[in-house]
Amino acid sequence: MNAMSRRLGWLPASVALLYGLSLVYGLMRFGAAETATLYRLFLLLSIPALIALLAGPLERWTVPRLIAMPILGVLILGQVALRPALTGRGWTHLAVGWLALFLTLWIVGQSGRWVRFLVLTLIVLGGIEALYGLMQAVGGVDYIGSYLRGRGSLATGTLINRNHFAFALTLILPLALGALYTRYERRRQARESRTESWAQNWIVLLSCSFMGVGVLLSQSRGGTVSLVAMLLFVVLLLTLRSRSGQRGSSGALAWILLATVLGLGAAIGVEALLERFGKLDQNLARIEIYQDTLRLIGDNLLVGVGPGMYVWRFRPFQSIDSSSLYDHAHNDYLESAAEWGVLIAIAVWAFVFWRFLQASRCFLESRSTRRQGLALGCAAGIFSVLLHSLVDFGLQLPALLMLFATVVALAWSLDLNGSRPRITAVEDVAKWSSRGPTAVGGTVLKILLVVALLGASGSVLRTLRSLDAAVPANGVAGLERSVGIDPTRPESQYLLGLAYRDLPGYGSAALAAEHLATVVRLNPFHWRYRVELSRAQELLGQLDEAQASLIEAVRLNPISGEYRWRLANLQLRRGEVDVAVGQIGRAVELDPRLRRPALALLVKSGADLATIDAIWPDDRDSRLSFLHVLSSGRMTGEMPTVEMLETQWEHLSSGGDALTVSEARPYISHLLKRGETDLARSRWAEVAAANGYVDRAFESRENLVWNGSYSQGFLGAPLGWQVGRADGFAAERAEAAGRSGTAALRVEFDGSKNLNFSGVRQQIVVEPGARYTLSYSVRSEDLTTDEGLFVEVVPSSGGGALYSGSKVLDTTEWQTQGGTLEIPENSSSVQLRLRRNKSRQIDNRIRGTVWIDDFRLQRVGRGAEDT
Numbered sequence: 001m002n003a004m005s006r007r008l009g010w011l012p013a014s015v016a017l018l019y020g021l022s023l024v025y026g027l028m029r030f031g032a033a034e035t036a037t038l039y040r041l042f043l044l045l046s047i048p049a050l051i052a053l054l055a056g057p058l059e060r061w062t063v064p065r066l067i068a069m070p071i072l073g074v075l076i077l078g079q080v081a082l083r084p085a086l087t088g089r090g091w092t093h094l095a096v097g098w099l100a101l102f103l104t105l106w107i108v109g110q111s112g113r114w115v116r117f118l119v120l121t122l123i124v125l126g127g128i129e130a131l132y133g134l135m136q137a138v139g140g141v142d143y144i145g146s147y148l149r150g151r152g153s154l155a156t157g158t159l160i161n162r163n164h165f166a167f168a169l170t171l172i173l174p175l176a177l178g179a180l181y182t183r184y185e186r187r188r189q190a191r192e193s194r195t196e197s198w199a200q201n202w203i204v205l206l207s208c209s210f211m212g213v214g215v216l217l218s219q220s221r222g223g224t225v226s227l228v229a230m231l232l233f234v235v236l237l238l239t240l241r242s243r244s245g246q247r248g249s250s251g252a253l254a255w256i257l258l259a260t261v262l263g264l265g266a267a268i269g270v271e272a273l274l275e276r277f278g279k280l281d282q283n284l285a286r287i288e289i290y291q292d293t294l295r296l297i298g299d300n301l302l303v304g305v306g307p308g309m310y311v312w313r314f315r316p317f318q319s320i321d322s323s324s325l326y327d328h329a330h331n332d333y334l335e336s337a338a339e340w341g342v343l344i345a346i347a348v349w350a351f352v353f354w355r356f357l358q359a360s361r362c363f364l365e366s367r368s369t370r371r372q373g374l375a376l377g378c379a380a381g382i383f384s385v386l387l388h389s390l391v392d393f394g395l396q397l398p399a400l401l402m403l404f405a406t407v408v409a410l411a412w413s414l415d416l417n418g419s420r421p422r423i424t425a426v427e428d429v430a431k432w433s434s435r436g437p438t439a440v441g442g443t444v445l446k447i448l449l450v451v452a453l454l455g456a457s458g459s460v461l462r463t464l465r466s467l468d469a470a471v472p473a474n475g476v477a478g479l480e481r482s483v484g485i486d487p488t489r490p491e492s493q494y495l496l497g498l499a500y501r502d503l504p505g506y507g508s509a510a511l512a513a514e515h516l517a518t519v520v521r522l523n524p525f526h527w528r529y530r531v532e533l534s535r536a537q538e539l540l541g542q543l544d545e546a547q548a549s550l551i552e553a554v555r556l557n558p559i560s561g562e563y564r565w566r567l568a569n570l571q572l573r574r575g576e577v578d579v580a581v582g583q584i585g586r587a588v589e590l591d592p593r594l595r596r597p598a599l600a601l602l603v604k605s606g607a608d609l610a611t612i613d614a615i616w617p618d619d620r621d622s623r624l625s626f627l628h629v630l631s632s633g634r635m636t637g638e639m640p641t642v643e644m645l646e647t648q649w650e651h652l653s654s655g656g657d658a659l660t661v662s663e664a665r666p667y668i669s670h671l672l673k674r675g676e677t678d679l680a681r682s683r684w685a686e687v688a689a690a691n692g693y694v695d696r697a698f699e700s701r702e703n704l705v706w707n708g709s710y711s712q713g714f715l716g717a718p719l720g721w722q723v724g725r726a727d728g729f730a731a732e733r734a735e736a737a738g739r740s741g742t743a744a745l746r747v748e749f750d751g752s753k754n755l756n757f758s759g760v761r762q763q764i765v766v767e768p769g770a771r772y773t774l775s776y777s778v779r780s781e782d783l784t785t786d787e788g789l790f791v792e793v794v795p796s797s798g799g800g801a802l803y804s805g806s807k808v809l810d811t812t813e814w815q816t817q818g819g820t821l822e823i824p825e826n827s828s829s830v831q832l833r834l835r836r837n838k839s840r841q842i843d844n845r846i847r848g849t850v851w852i853d854d855f856r857l858q859r860v861g862r863g864a865e866d867t
Contacts, residue, residue, distance in 0.1 A: 069102060093398055133155030167226075304342075312526060519533075595622055739779075774821060778850065783850065
């Protein structure tokens with residue numbers, strides 16, 4: 001027996017060391033979040049698992065309390081081996097968790113020193129993560145290896161996501177506390193000097209503090225709450241043990257740790273964390289995600305959607321933020337229920353909670369200081385995960401699931417190793433010859449597990465090779481090789497289909513459609529695959545099939561405005577206008593950026609305007625876009641009636657926010673072009689008044705010139721003063737420069753140009769055939785030109801000037817000018833403008849300043865009528 005022990009004593013050491021290396025690899029490679037890293041982590045774990053399985057019959061696993069473990073392993077590993085790449089990834093993720101649980105139980109079942117090895121490994125990893133996080137937050141290190149995080153002073157360790165970083169530290173820190181507790185109790189019982197005991201404890205306590213500060217510097221709200229709650233829970237356990245009459249330390253160490261963490265955090269700076277807690281109302285979207293996930297669970301109550309399939313199955317239930325892809329529920333309980341089914345999820349979480357209760361009970365009742373310390377660390381670690389999982393998805397990261405499974409297995413081992421003798425790998429081999437019923441059962445389990453593990457490893461290796469072949473550097477040849485290695489991998493089929501369809505030199509719509517049809521079969525839940533398949537089908541002239549693919553894409557991604565837009569375009573090309581109108585209306589509602597192109601497309605396609613109005617979203621921006629398109633003047637087919645235009649105006653005017661002048665300008669201009677001059681004038685006065693520009697004389701028609709005394713700013717077209725901008729002059733409203741000390745219009749020429757000037761003008765609504773009188777005041781200063789400035793009125797319909805004032809030259813005092821003008825029968829508006837004709841002397845460049853004030857235009861009769 002001793003000889004056999006010496007020969008096989010390397011087994012536990014090799015398994016433990018390989019498992020420790022796997023833990024290190026998973027955490028240091030961004031938590032194994034990438035698919036390729038997950039597969040490599042699985043293959044790395046398979047090596048120590050195979051050694052453990054081949055170390056003899058698994059008779060210890062045939063006892064009632066453990067029999068579920070190998071059976072569960074066969075089922076999970078079998079799924080990894082048999083499933084295609086899409087669903088196989090989720091099962092591989094679960095397999096990593098099972099392997100971690102199995103290997104931890106196997107390792108700690110060999111000897112107590114391997115328990116200490118695993119705990120020490122985890123504590124060292126936690127310390128390294130915390131130190132790295134501190135370097136990022138305080139030292140300005142923004143890299144993870146050679147990868148640039150772009151997170152600034154945020155602590156994330158090697159996990160990129162701050163919540164995952166906090167998740168790992170709050171899971172590991174309790175184990176360090178448990179080790180601290182064990183060290184303290186053993187030294188106290190050995191009656192070492194208080195000074196020596198406290199000195200060593202303070203060193204460990206300071207290491208724990210760094211982990212706590214790392215959580216604070218991650219700015220993770222869930223992690224911070226979990227940290228504080230976990231420390232308070234440790235205080236509670238220590239206090240309960242002390243009050244129960246058991247000898248042991250009180251909660252003083254935990255209180256000291258909490259105070260130290262908060263003190264160090266305040267010293268280093270946690271203002272950003274406090275600011276994030278002040279913005280909790282900005283994260284109410286998660287509540288809606290939870291509600292949508294509950295609807296997904298309700299539709300798949302018993303069997304779930306499958307491990308790892310949440311990202312593909314959630315989208316049809318998503319009700320918010322179509323631009324974001326929620327690949328996780330931000331709640332491990334809900335996500336596990338969605339993927340595994342409610343019954344299995346309840347069973348798994350009940351087991352975890354049971355281990356938490358049993359570890360807590362073990363701490364309170366055990367007399368062994370080592371068991372007490374391990375129980376305290378496991379109970380507090382599981383507690384932090386149970387709490388943090390309410391608001392995050394840490395267990396969806398393979399390395400963190402592996403870490404959590406290790407802690408759960410350590411907690412489980414407290415029962416297994418405390419209630420019955422250990423059965424080591426060496427003893428398993430020694431009992432091989434007995435071949436009793438238990439040994440036979442263990443042998444059967446071993447064979448099944450080995451076969452399942454080898455099959456799973458082969459499947460994972462094949463998919464990993466396919467992934468490696470599909471890297472961009474390998475081009476189309478790499479994609480073809482990837483598909484040949486693993487034809488069940490959807491992404492390779494998808495990229496190859498796009499290459500055949502779009503890349504010059506590879507063009508083949510038929511081959512593209514073939515690969516894209518295959519990828520749709522491999523992943524029938526990915527909306528993007530359906531859209532690209534429809535494009536290939538349309539290229540082949542398969543319009544029915546293309547439309548069916550788009551309809552399915554919309555069903556899978558119902559909150560995408562883009563997909564409904566694509567479907568509506570295809571329906572319009574096929575003449576299905578009535579069906580397309582509804583899709584476009586919904587597309588605009590989902591994606592407001594589509595408002596104007598959607599309206600233009602609908603109008604161009606001949607859709608009935610009343611029908612468009614009925615389906616159009618009723619929000620302010622949508623109604624405004626509708627009004628602008630109706631007012632654009634570029635429509636073909638049915639023209640909008642004034643009643644329809646006014647309906648949109650009333651929608652907008654009755655809303656909370658008044659229309660700005662720029663928003664109302666297209667509509668009023670359209671009314672002028674249609675000859676609805678009185679309505680245009682009324683709407684101009686209305687929108688100007690709503691924006692604080694009131695001209696009572698204009699509203700009462702005492703003066704048809706808007707803002708004729710320049711008491712207000714320029715509003716521009718269509719009925720306000722339009723002031724141009726060009727080299728050679730500058731025009732502005734000048735306070736206290738008017739004839740009566742009020743404002744006036746000042747135009748200054750810099751002498752650099754021989755201008756043909758008409759840079760100040762206003763369109764005025766008039767009555768065709770009516771007679772009007774015009775008056776205004778003007779003065780000038782140092783106007784050096786042979787061509788002076790004058791006021792001119794011309795009909796908007798074209799023709800000669802209706803009025804031309806006297807030219808202003810040199811320097812003049814205020815003078816009043818004006819006259820009478822008759823409006824042609826074919827003109828309903830005129831343009832009033834300040835003019836200067838270009839001098840025939842090329843070098844006669846105009847310099848000087850002119851002021852104009854008190855424009856008044858009044859109706860005095862019609863034709864030959866008198867006032």
